[in-house]
Amino acid sequence: MKLTYAVVFEKAPSNWCAYVPDAPVCVSVGDTWEEMLEMIDEALRASAD
Template sequence: MKKYAVVFEKAPNNWAAYVPDLPGCVTTGRTLEETRRLIRETG
């Protein structure tokens, strides 16, 4: 399985995540835990 770096950013009301090496691989979630789960499902 190939590994990619994920960037997490905290916004005032949610979290965002994206994978710089995979254009379009982005997600947002209400919590960091939710965002981590969602970015795994997206990739």
């Protein structure tokens, strides 16, 4: 089963942040866009288990 979530991305002065409004435990902060994307993907996969 494939689930689709909205993800909110925010650029801070020194990093990137992402969170999933429908899954409050899914929050990610990374120094780069790529790092933040990897981390939010991991958080979503972990919350689905």
